[in-house]
Amino acid sequence: MEEQGLGDKKFFGGDEIGMADLVFGWLAWWLYDMSDIAGVKVIEAETLPRLHAWIQRFKEIPIIKETFPDRSAMLTYLKGLRAKILASAKSGTLAS
Numbered sequence: 884m885e886e887q888g889l890g891d892k893k894f895f896g897g898d899e900i901g902m903a904d905l906v907f908g909w910l911a912w913w914l915y916d917m918s919d920i921a922g923v924k925v926i927e928a929e930t931l932p933r934l935h936a937w938i939q940r941f942k943e944i945p946i947i948k949e950t951f952p953d954r955s956a957m958l959t960y961l962k963g964l965r966a967k968i969l970a971s972a973k974s975g976t977l978a979s
Contacts, residue, residue: 912942
């Protein structure tokens with residue numbers, strides 16, 4: 884994905900954000916938050932430098948910053964969801 888999709892471009896389509904960036908953007912944002920919750924870094928600058936740089940650029944686009952949920956609130960929600968899932972796994976039931 885780094886070499887084929889991004890190469891040396893700022894965004895997947897070139898210098899401007901495009902449809903592919905929007906499609907992958909939510910996933911990158913989600914992975915970023917989940918990495919903090921799980922304590923496992925999925926996309927690091929050392930291992931995936933182009934993808935990491937793309938995420939940083941994507942997150943700084945004003946309309947993206949305005950429309951994505953508050954990170955603190957999202958982390959609180961995801962931590963609670965993770966706790967429910969882990970509790971369900973231990974008890975063998977599915978939490979709702």
